[in-house]
Amino acid sequence: MTPFSDHSEFAACQPNRDELRQRLATAGLRATTQRILILESLVVLPGHPTAEQVHRQVAATEPTVSxxxxxxxxxxxxxxGLTKRVASAEGACRRYDSDCTAHHHLYCTDTKEIIDYSNPELDALIREFFxxxxxxxxxxxxxxxxxxxxxxxS
Incomplete structure (x- = not known):
């Protein structure tokens, strides 16, 4: 991951369904059709989607999913441990992050976007501080x- 990431690189690639099944199995979850569609949507949607955004994506393929x-x-x-919940600064909605690697979040109060940020030097400073x-x-x-x-x- 570069220091800044908005997950847009994931939106361009369609995940392999077998890989999604394996991710679910590794997490100890059965690979149902609904779970696969929801995980696929979480991975392909840009940024840190809300449940409503995931639902709209899934409903386009499977309208019976509530x-x-x-x-x-x-x-x-x-x-x-398959995904993380990310708080938005306005606190009104839950957002989700399919990237479970260690990273931080920058929340833009103007655009409401959440940007991933990774910096080993910052992580080391925090560890040393504590x-x-x-x-x-x-x-x-x-x-x-x-x-x-x-x-x-700039």
Whole structure:
């Protein structure tokens, strides 16, 4: 991943259904048609889609899938470690990230987009800070920053 990523490179490629089945199986989930369609939509939609956006994508192929099913399926994906839930700064909707690698999120308050950000130097600084300052009776295992701001012209 480059330091900045908006997931747009994923929208251009259609995931292999066998690969999606394998991802579900590895996560301990049965590869039902609905789960495959929901996972496929999550992977191909740009950015960090909402459940409603995933539902619209899935409904184009399978109109009988309800929004409730999409929410429940996405929650099961989060519980299985197949995806992550990402808070949006406005807090009004849940958004999902199919990229489970360690990275941070930059939230543009003007465009409402969430941009992935990865920087090993920043990660090292955060680890060093908590190693030297501690958190009382708490041991962090992972971390992700969510930084709100606005895009600049340069």
């Amino acid at each position: 929004l409730g099913t999409v929410y429940k399926t996405l929650d099961s994906f989060v519980a299985a 190693a030297s300052h501690g958190l009382g009776n708490f041991q962090p295992h992972s971390f992700s920053l969510h930084i709100a701001g606005s895009r600049t012209s």
